[in-house]
Amino acid sequence: MNTWVVAVELGLLVLAYGFAVLRQPDRSPFHPAAFLAGVLALAVALVSPLHGVAERSLAGHMVQHVILVSVAAPLLARGRPLALAARTLGRREPGAVSWRWLAFTATVQVTTLLTWHAPALFDAAVRRPPVHELEHALLLITAFAMWDALFRLRSAQGGAATVALFVATLPAMAYGFALSLAHHPWYATYRGHDLADQQLAGVVMWAYGGLAAVIGGVALGVVWLSALEQASPGVPTTAGRTS
Numbered sequence: 001m002n003t004w005v006v007a008v009e010l011g012l013l014v015l016a017y018g019f020a021v022l023r024q025p026d027r028s029p030f031h032p033a034a035f036l037a038g039v040l041a042l043a044v045a046l047v048s049p050l051h052g053v054a055e056r057s058l059a060g061h062m063v064q065h066v067i068l069v070s071v072a073a074p075l076l077a078r079g080r081p082l083a084l085a086a087r088t089l090g091r092r093e094p095g096a097v098s099w100r101w102l103a104f105t106a107t108v109q110v111t112t113l114l115t116w117h118a119p120a121l122f123d124a125a126v127r128r129p130p131v132h133e134l135e136h137a138l139l140l141i142t143a144f145a146m147w148d149a150l151f152r153l154r155s156a157q158g159g160a161a162t163v164a165l166f167v168a169t170l171p172a173m174a175y176g177f178a179l180s181l182a183h184h185p186w187y188a189t190y191r192g193h194d195l196a197d198q199q200l201a202g203v204v205m206w207a208y209g210g211l212a213a214v215i216g217g218v219a220l221g222v223v224w225l226s227a228l229e230q231a232s233p234g235v236p237t238t239a240g241r242t243s
Contacts, residue, residue, distance in 0.1 A: 003046070003047045003051060006046050006047050007043065007047045010039050010042055010043055010046075010047070013039060014036065014039050017032070017035055017079065017081060017084065018032065020084050020085070020087075020088045021084065023088065024084070024087065024088075029080060029083065030079060030080050030083070030084055031078050031079050031080065032079065034075050034076075034078035034079045035075065035076060035078070035079025035081065036079075037075045038071075038072045038073075038074075038075030038076035038077075038078075038079060039072075039076070041067055041068075041071045041072035041075060042067075042068070042072045042076075042140075044067060045064045045067040045068050045072065045136075046064075046136070050063065050064060050067075051064070055126070057190075057197055057201075058187060058190040058197050058198050058200075058201040059197050059198075059200040059201040059204055061126075061201065062176075062201040062202075062204040062205050063204055063208075064136075065113075065139060065205075066204060066205070066208055068136060068139050068140050068143065069109075069113065069139055069140070069143040070143075072140065073140060073143035073144045073146075073147050074143075074147040076144055076147075077144050077147035077148040077150075077151055078147075078151060080151075082094055082148065094152065095152070096152055096153065096154050097149045097152045097153055099153075101149055102146075102149040102150065102153055102161065102164065103164075105142070105145045105146040105148075105149045106146050106149075106164065106168040108142050108145070108146075109142040109143050109145065109146040109168065110168055110171050110172070112138050112139060112142045113139060113142075113143075113171075113172055114171060114172070114175060116135050116138065116139060117175060119186055119187055119188070121135075122187055122189075123187055123188050123189045126187075126189040126190075127189060146168065150164075150165060166214075172205060172206075173205065173206040174206070175205060175206075176201075176202045176203070176204065176205025176206030176207070177202065177205075177206045178202070179198060179199075179201060179202030179205060180198075180199045180200075180201075180202025180203050180205075180206065181199075181202070182198065182199075182202070183195075185198060186198065
């Protein structure tokens with residue numbers, strides 16, 4: 001897809017979200033700054049010069065995927081676009097989710113990520129733009145679904161969910177580790193490149209992708225702690241109070 005078309009679509013997405021937020025009498029449940037940052041991350045991955053680099057370098061391609069899955073997806077989910085759309089349309093907002101739904105979305109996200117990095121599908125995506133667009137769409141949608149479930153999990157379960165997030169990142173980190181140690185090219189479309197490019201791609205997957213997940217986990221912890229504080233605020237003390 002032409003990068004200008006993607007840029008226009010992202011601009012329309014920001015306008016639609018902003019218009020919907022401005023119509024709400026209570027905007028506190030939403031986080032426009034996070035959503036805007038998520039859209040900017042999408043622009044970096046899909047519209048900026050990184051898009052061209054990804055076509056020539058496997059490491060650049062992996063940076064693109066890390067941005068989609070570990071940066072754009074959690075930021076977009078934090079903006080609560082599904083709840084905003086439901087409120088705008090007069091529908092019931094999505095509520096808290098169960099552990100089963102979180103496990104399901106995490107399983108789908110990990111499976112989708114690993115499937116698209118299988119050599120046959122990965123090479124097909126590089127060679128055929130429509131397949132590449134489908135790859136990016138599915139990576140983003142499944143990651144968004146997992147992060148949306150994480151943000152909608154009850155705050156009392158926040159600590160254990162942080163562990164669940166870490167576990168969900170392990171398969172991708174293991175894949176990246178194996179890719180960085182491989183002594184032969186995995187992907188035909190990048191076979192003519194220096195093997196160091198593939199090794200760097202593996203480092204991006206297990207190091208920087210893992211770091212992004214850690215940062216996301218910390219952000220989740222802050223959100224859950226804030227929710228717990230609001231639900232059970234501490235009792236203020238008075239200086240100099242005597243019994």
